Structure formats: C-alpha cells, structure tokens
Amino acid sequence: MLLKRLGWALFTILFVVILNFFLFRILPGDPARQGIRDPRLSLETINAIRVRFGLDKPVINCFETLNPIKIGSCGVNPLDTQFFIYVGNLLKGDMGTSFYYNRPVEEVLGERLWNTILLIGAGQILAILLGVIFGLFAAWKVRTALDYTALISGLVAWSLPTFWLAIILLFWGTNMGLPIGGKATPGMSSYPFMDQLGDLFQHLFLPTLAYTIIYMGEYMLIMRSSLLDVLAEDYIMAAKAKGLSTFQILKDHALKNSMLPLVTIIAINLGFTVAGVIQIETVFSWPGLGGAIFESVGRKDYPLLQGAFLLIAICVILANLIADLTYSYLDPRVQVD
C-alpha cells in the first residue's frame, strides 16, 4: 500500500502549505514598514514596494489583510488573491521573493539546503555508524568497565547543550588551527578542485564533530539497550543451541532486530535535527538552512522563512516515509498500509 502512504504524505504537505501561508500572514510587518525604516520614504514608494511583493492584493476572499484583520470584498476573483497566487507559483517552483535579499527564495534556499544536507548527512551517518558500533560493544561486554565507560560518556554526550558543545569545540578548533567559520576560505575558488575539496572538509570538520557527538550518544544508548533486550530473547538461545558462534548470532540475529527502535529514533531525529542544526550553524557561521532561519527571524524576511519551513516539513515527511518503508523491510511483521 505504498500509494496510500504517498497519498497521505502529499496530503500532509498540502496541509503544511496552507498552515504555513496563513501563519506568516497573521504576523505583523511588511517590507515597506519594517524592512526599510526611512522616514523620507514617500507613500508612492511604499505602495510601489507593496506592489513589488504582491502585498497590495487581498490575502484571500473576504479578507483584505490578516494583521490587522481587515474585512474585504468577497467578490474578488479568487485567482487574484495572495493565497492562490502563492499556491499557483509554488506549483511552478516559485516560492516568492525574499524581502531581504530581493532574490527568489528558492534560489537562496537552494544553495543553503545543500550545505545543510551535507552537514546533517555527514553528521548523521557518522553518528549512526559510531553509535551502532559502540552500542554493540557495550551490550556485548555488558557490565564491564568498557560498558560503563560507554554508558556514562553516552549519557554525557546526549545531555550536552548543543550550543555549549559547539562553542567549546570552537575554542579547541582555534587552538588547533582549524577554520572555525563559514564553508570555504575566501579566495579559494581560484584554486584547483582538490584543494577546494580539502578546504571544504576542514571547514566541515568542527560542525560535523559537534553534530556527531550530540547524536552518537543517543544512538549508542538506544542500540545498547535494544541489543540487550534482543540478546535475552529465546531465539538467541536457540541460535546458540544450533551451533552459531557469538559473531554469527550478533550479525544474523541480534543486529537486525535491535536496529528497529533505532530506525524510529533516527526518523524522528531527522525532524528535530533542524533545531539542533540551527544552533550549530549559527555558532560555526555555516551557510545552511538553520543559519538562514536564524538570520531571517531578525530580518522579518517572511517569504524566506515560509519557504524554509515548507522545505523542513517536506524533509521530515520524506524521512518518515523512508523510515516506514525501512521498517517494513527490517521487520516482516510490520506491513505498510
């Protein structure tokens, strides 16, 4: 029933589009009033700016604006209201114009989304790999010094405030001579490709490290406890009686079954990860989506925020969809419907 799942995902996205649109219409401020605070601005200019961003049109039938609420005519052509123009443009891939950058939102977000995906991707993959490996060792050597070390450091890593860890790493990175901000050294673009790549890795190192530490602890603890549960199952004893070695039992029976809770957690995390990544991107000035959100809040750049929120929602919905499908692959008892 993959189609049904996809249908629900699309429905959720549609819901987010509508909610997102009205959310930013209820908030106060428009570029003419908040973006450019120049008392010499003439009424004509203000109106021209409003026309430029389409803010002169009614939000939707019967409403002139939502903040302050001004009841307008209900007889407007619906296609000439902000909402339907927005939806229409969105279908064409046009997410509006940023108040601050004065550039198409999709262009600004496009660059930044890839930077965030690079950071989250590298961080999550490392965190999952290391978390699973350490969790496996901790569960295997349960109630030994190794297990307790892993347990305590996992708990500590999990509970560290993200921004605090990032700042500590920032200081450490300065001492180590690592680049501590941005994505590339200025002027790097004239160097050969391999040098640029090396430069990118250097810049990626600290934010990825911070991200990995935060998530690895969580994954390790969950992997450990879930593996301990599985190892206590009768079918592990049965496998031992069949003659499987410890390694074979871990590989063929325990790992797959104990990965199930982890898949759920990872999917949920991919949703919440944006919050964590805002802090990391801000501390390390990483030009990603999180940084863009942080900056745009101060600038009241509503179209950009609206676009970023939509992108994040789509990412979360996709991550959940993938998690559902992975789950049904890992556990035949779960059927996608």
Place this chain on the structure above:
Amino acid sequence: MSQEYFLEVRGLKKYFEADRASLFSREPRFVHAVDDVSFNLNRGEVIALVGESGCGKSTLSLLLMGLEDPTAGSIMFDGRDITHLNDHERKSLRRKIQMVFQDPYESLNPTQTIEEIINEPLLVHGIAKDKKERSGRVIKAMEDAGLKPAEVYLNRFPHELSGGQRQRVVIAAALVLEPEILLADEPVSMLDVSIRAEIINLLAELRITRQIAVIFITHDLGSVGFFADRVAVMYLGRIVEIGAVLEILESPQHPYTKALLSVIPVPNPRLRHERIILQGETPNPIDLPTGCRFHPRCPLAMDACTSNDPPFITLSKTHQAACLLLK
C-alpha cells in the same frame, strides 16, 4: 558397572550466585538450581523429566545442551566426557544434541523466513554444500515435523503461523541436523490443548522413525505415560524418583510422586479417588530444608526426615526412589 550408556549424567550440580545473607557476610549465597542429579539414557529411549515450576528442569536442559557450565558433576555422551568443551568441540557436538524450546512464540527470529530458520543449522555446520541438497534436507525435515506440503511454508514468516505450526518449525530446525538426542523443554506447555496431542504424537513418531533419544521435560505427568519409556520426578533440583513409566504411574513410591499423580484428572467420574493436595509453597532454593528436602510439605513426614537426607533405594532393576519410608 560396566554397562555403557548413551548419555550418562553423574552428580550434576549447578549453583547460581544469588545474594549475600546480610550486608556484612562475605559468603555469597547460592540458588541450588540443580543439585546432584544422576541418570542414564539409552539410545533411542524416551525419558520424561517431571517436576513443578522452579525444580530445575530447565536448568538441567541448559546444562545438557552446554548452554550453562555445571558447577560440579559430569556428563558422558557416547563414551566421551562432554562436561567441559571448547567452542570447537561444543559446536560439533551440537549436531548430535538438539533442543526444542518451550515457547515457539519467542524462540523463532521474527525477521527470518521459515526456510532461513531451518536452513541455518545446515549452513552453520557446513553440512551439504550443495544448495539443492540443502533445500532437500530442509523439506524432508519440515515434512517429518508435519509441515506438509513444505513448499507452502518456506517463504512464510513465523508470525504468519499458528502456535502449533511454529512449534513444528522449531522441531524441524532441530531435526534438520539429524540429532541423536532431542531435548524437548516443555514443548507443549505454551500450546492449546488441542495442539498438544499432535505435537506429542509427532515426537513419539520421530522416536520410532528416526531412532532419536528424547529427553522430554514437562510439568504434566498426565502426558508422559503416552510415550515415555522412563520417568524421572524432580523436586527442588534433585531427582526423587526414577523408574519405568508403568512403575511410576501404577506404583509410585515417593510421596511427592503420589501427590503429583493424585491430581491428574481422571476421565471417569466414578473412579473418584483421594487427592493429595500439597500444603505450602516450594521452599526457597537458596535456603534448602535440612534432611529430606521434601519434608516441610510431605504429608507423611517423620522426625527422622528433618535430619536425614534419604539415599536412593533400589526397588527394582529400573525403579529407584529417595524416601526414608522405603526400607
């Protein structure tokens, strides 16, 4: 004693460390799970180990499988000491002794198909390198275990089968290695009553067709008369009475065996007989009673029972019981 048994268990003990008597005592206390158990098993023989929950039946089965290390005692199999083995020797022995676990809902990996589950022992032991030969053996084992036609079940997952079918899968996975001893740890206690008879019939059949010796662990004396050759009754980690099935069922000598037998429901209501209901709970296996370990609950206990641990009294060539009343 020159007679060589197929499986010979001598003075087997397993103590688990429990707790300390008090905060200041140094000596840890032990759970006497299996305490000095001895018995023999002949090739192709079925022995039933009977006893209530917590009497050490399951620990005994884990010891025999080498899944737990015994504290003391020895296990001889086919003339060879198998009490302590290294991993390599243990693995080759596992082909000969296989186990059917109690709960078919727990003992099958939910992410494997039936074919993978039954095929796995062959892969692990490197039996039948040829894929075709392997699948032939898998199908043979499944049909012997009563999963017919086998093809229907091959690609199913455990959760798609009923409890009885699952237990047949467990049995097939044990049979596929063609073991010489099958250890069945309460194989029917988790199943519906209607299915129990089928599974017991199946085990009885296998014993005839494949000449497998079966150690059948159960708490239900009613089902053992059906196919066991001999019965051993366990109480608190020790065998209190052992004998041929008719001797145990028709002339039990130990008061505990009598009590167990008296509560088996009899189909004919006119044959109502007196039931011996044991008083009290099973004593704590950490603090064992002095003397005979059954005396606190024994309806026939005498003064001597509190101080003397009864030795085994031989009643016939096959029948032995440990009770001071037997002289």
